[in-house]
Amino acid sequence: MTQKKLTMKVAKTRIGRRSFIKSSVLSGGGMMLGFNWLMSCDMTSTQVKALPKEWFEINGFLKIGENGLVTIMSPNPEIGQNVKTSMPMLVAEELDVDWNDVLVEQAPLNTNLYKRQLAGGSQSIRQGWESLRMAGATAKAMLIQAAAETWGVPTNEIQAEKGILTHSISGKKAGFGTMAAKAAQLEVPEEVTLKNTEDFSIIGTSRKNVDGSKIVTGKPLYGLDYKQDNMLIAMIVHPPAFGMRLKSMDEKEVLSMPGIKNVFKMKTHLEDYALGAFDNDAFNEVAVVVGSSTWEVMQAKNRLKVDWELAPASLKEMDFFGRKMNVETPAGLESTEDHQKTLTTKLQQKAKVVRQDGNPDAVFKKAAKVIERSYTCPFLAHNTLEPMNFFADVTEERALLVGPIQTPEIMESSVSKRLKMPKEKIDIQMTRMGGGFGRRLYGHFLTEAAVISQEMQQPVKLIYTREDDMTQGTYRPSYSVLYRAALDENNNLIAFHVRAGGIPESPLSANRFPAGAVDHYKAEEWTQASNITVGAFRAPRSNFIAGAEQSFLDEVAEAAGKDPIDFRLELLERAQKNPVGENNDYEADRYAGVLKLVKEKSNWNEKKSDVHRGTAAYFCHNSYVANVLDIVLENGKAVVEKVYCAIDCGIVVNPDAATNLAEGGIVDGIGHAMYSAITFKDGVPEQNNFDKYRLIRHDEAPRNIEIHFVENDIHPTGLGEPPFPPIMGAMANALYRATGKRHYNQPFITDKDLIG
Amino acid sequence: MSTFTLNINGSQHEVHADPTTPLLWVLRDHLDLVGTKYGCGIAQCGACTVHLNGTAVRACQLPVASVGTSKITTIEGLSESGDHPVQKAWLAHDVPQCGYCQAGQIMSAAALLENNPNPSDEDIDAAMRGNLCRCGTYTRIKKAIKTAANS
Numbered sequence: 025m026t027q028k029k030l031t032m033k034v035a036k037t038r039i040g041r042r043s044f045i046k047s048s049v050l051s052g053g054g055m056m057l058g059f060n061w062l063m064s065c066d067m068t069s070t071q072v073k074a075l076p077k078e079w080f081e082i083n084g085f086l087k088i089g090e091n092g093l094v095t096i097m098s099p100n101p102e103i104g105q106n107v108k109t110s111m112p113m114l115v116a117e118e119l120d121v122d123w124n125d126v127l128v129e130q131a132p133l134n135t136n137l138y139k140r141q142l143a144g145g146s147q148s149i150r151q152g153w154e155s156l157r158m159a160g161a162t163a164k165a166m167l168i169q170a171a172a173e174t175w176g177v178p179t180n181e182i183q184a185e186k187g188i189l190t191h192s193i194s195g196k197k198a199g200f201g202t203m204a205a206k207a208a209q210l211e212v213p214e215e216v217t218l219k220n221t222e223d224f225s226i227i228g229t230s231r232k233n234v235d236g237s238k239i240v241t242g243k244p245l246y247g248l249d250y251k252q253d254n255m256l257i258a259m260i261v262h263p264p265a266f267g268m269r270l271k272s273m274d275e276k277e278v279l280s281m282p283g284i285k286n287v288f289k290m291k292t293h294l295e296d297y298a299l300g301a302f303d304n305d306a307f308n309e310v311a312v313v314v315g316s317s318t319w320e321v322m323q324a325k326n327r328l329k330v331d332w333e334l335a336p337a338s339l340k341e342m343d344f345f346g347r348k349m350n351v352e353t354p355a356g357l358e359s360t361e362d363h364q365k366t367l368t369t370k371l372q373q374k375a376k377v378v379r380q381d382g383n384p385d386a387v388f389k390k391a392a393k394v395i396e397r398s399y400t401c402p403f404l405a406h407n408t409l410e411p412m413n414f415f416a417d418v419t420e421e422r423a424l425l426v427g428p429i430q431t432p433e434i435m436e437s438s439v440s441k442r443l444k445m446p447k448e449k450i451d452i453q454m455t456r457m458g459g460g461f462g463r464r465l466y467g468h469f470l471t472e473a474a475v476i477s478q479e480m481q482q483p484v485k486l487i488y489t490r491e492d493d494m495t496q497g498t499y500r501p502s503y504s505v506l507y508r509a510a511l512d513e514n515n516n517l518i519a520f521h522v523r524a525g526g527i528p529e530s531p532l533s534a535n536r537f538p539a540g541a542v543d544h545y546k547a548e549e550w551t552q553a554s555n556i557t558v559g560a561f562r563a564p565r566s567n568f569i570a571g572a573e574q575s576f577l578d579e580v581a582e583a584a585g586k587d588p589i590d591f592r593l594e595l596l597e598r599a600q601k602n603p604v605g606e607n608n609d610y611e612a613d614r615y616a617g618v619l620k621l622v623k624e625k626s627n628w629n630e631k632k633s634d635v636h637r638g639t640a641a642y643f644c645h646n647s648y649v650a651n652v653l654d655i656v657l658e659n660g661k662a663v664v665e666k667v668y669c670a671i672d673c674g675i676v677v678n679p680d681a682a683t684n685l686a687e688g689g690i691v692d693g694i695g696h697a698m699y700s701a702i703t704f705k706d707g708v709p710e711q712n713n714f715d716k717y718r719l720i721r722h723d724e725a726p727r728n729i730e731i732h733f734v735e736n737d738i739h740p741t742g743l744g745e746p747p748f749p750p751i752m753g754a755m756a757n758a759l760y761r762a763t764g765k766r767h768y769n770q771p772f773i774t775d776k777d778l779i780g
Numbered sequence: 781m782s783t784f785t786l787n788i789n790g791s792q793h794e795v796h797a798d799p800t801t802p803l804l805w806v807l808r809d810h811l812d813l814v815g816t817k818y819g820c821g822i823a824q825c826g827a828c829t830v831h832l833n834g835t836a837v838r839a840c841q842l843p844v845a846s847v848g849t850s851k852i853t854t855i856e857g858l859s860e861s862g863d864h865p866v867q868k869a870w871l872a873h874d875v876p877q878c879g880y881c882q883a884g885q886i887m888s889a890a891a892l893l894e895n896n897p898n899p900s901d902e903d904i905d906a907a908m909r910g911n912l913c914r915c916g917t918y919t920r921i922k923k924a925i926k927t928a929a930n931s
Binding site for chain 1: 781797798800801802805808809810812813814815816817818819820821822824825827854855856858859862867870871874875876877878879880881882883886901904905906908909911912913914915916917918919920921922
């Protein structure tokens, strides 16, 4: 196995150095809040008793109380991936504090102090790995320096362990709290020593979710729970169909309803604004209802009379972080029936070739066997269980915005332009989020809340109902893919062809396996524009194509008369020893490593007549995952008895929490492959709540899940997304073994004869 | 607008609200008891589960006028200091991911165990089927319920 060892020991503190300077020096956009309703409920009673009289700020990541308690700021948004626990663990590790003495606070957006405060792409731990550890290491170095000066001894004779500084020669000891005041006055060191992996005592050990006790006792934590005095409730009414827009409304009746303060039309973005990558919004103009309480506003919103009209096609300039492009939105009321025709017919037409190795066309012609299959999937709604919402208090002097957002920095720019207010006056606070899955990368609801508050000149909380949330767009695109494989007379894979596309995006990653493992390879893609808006959905693109590819490889292995795991390992061995092409974006040995591990842990070679097993493996978001999924038939019904999962995501920071995240990804993957879809009739989403949109439920989840991590010293990579995609293929393959039927179109449940 | 006196978590609360207001919004907007969550508004997700005289009900479908003198228990009142066996089991298994559905899950599980101290897997599935977890913590929830049952 490739081992990218952590060889660095002494590290310059240049990376993220600004983070190591005190936030009070660089607080910029209002680090301190006068009164925060969430924070006021943040502490348990024992913690309140133990709170220090004074905090000494060592750097932007941490402050130490005179009693030794340490507060660590967690910089990135928490969407359930548990970074609010695991990121502070990285700081605490290098600080050498006792984890029991650590309090964690969610940092607000502060671009002066923190880099990449974003939850997306499974990148939080990977990108914070260096800077968070350095924040802890510099603070520890400053505490040691303070002790050295106080005691008149050299720094290299002082040890720090579990919050205690010790000079063993003289027998002197002091808690971090005792030295915190002095340390806070010192210069940040030029370089620090980071630990070797074998010296870790917090990283690699399971630590409980820092919000766990608040969650199980119902403390306010989420955007929807946020409240301020004098706060109004706002809701929007958006067009009922994609391809429509607001024409006029009659607000008279609704204005006289109890508790209603105002009804008006609002444009989320102004005409001259070039939408950014995360300003995604199907309905720029909506009706707004504002009132005193949620129920009153809900009643009024349902009674509001609005006329809609067909929206014309448009060509809008968009600004993707400086890259300007014109994006076409077609007119019309689209239906799933038409989408499905497109998905099928496009697969029969030549598309744009994005990678070609060798001469696949010629090799297919002389192949002994050709296997060809195609796969489709529907649009999906993210359906975070906490619907979209945001609090805004916009005055002429400043804007305070509080709520669930995965992209606070990007949205700060966007809302700054909309309010015509400099960023310095905008303060964005992140609440714990009731799910993200990519949906809260797109923060139009934050901008909408700000515009409504500006209009009302009062604090406002904007709430989307479930129906508003599910029918707003920002869906996972609808995709299709055609695969062809050529085998020679010895059942060797000699050519591979993939043609993929979607409405309106393609799911293809042309340089992924089996590219690199076969001499003759062709990858093509196509797209078709739509006025149904889409957005990143947990493991974008991979969330469809992994399952399709892994189902296809299962059929190819079967046609070749080979064991499905051995067939993949054979290809990966080729990719490792003699790779085809140069841009293959996976490491074949790590890919093979997870397959070998899951093969061993699941006792793959031990066949049981009543257990039907499917396997799959995939690489995405820098991590490798392989599954074996066992189905048993009970009264003719397929039941997932057990899932074995092997993961290589480098060093695992918090093993039990990582296991939980992987278990969730597996349940989520099975659920979406089996049950979920959003479909359209004349532009109208046919599902608008959980009575029609089916999500996986308790009794449909696997009975047992066993997660195994590859142990290595590779820097940690992503885990939020990678466990999600491949399980869809493992499920399809196990169903085939159980029922004899292959599933090509998600959700599989629409195949009526499936599962009893 | 009418005035209602509600018995919530062992004490009386006077509330001035439209009689059709679901208990969910009375708890959240009028009484600042925000542990009970909004997820769907049509009793399909279970995030708003509370106990009505010990039975798990969906607060989003319970008009305040229909509550009368029934005893309501919310997640905030399930135990004095977060030490109900179900809460302790949830912490022991570190169940939550995003955590948003968990108050509802805990209330459904607590009601189940009150009536059926040793539930089978099928009993758990039947009692918990109405509670969605979008993060997929179902297998941990089942383990936690078994731990709570054995405590």
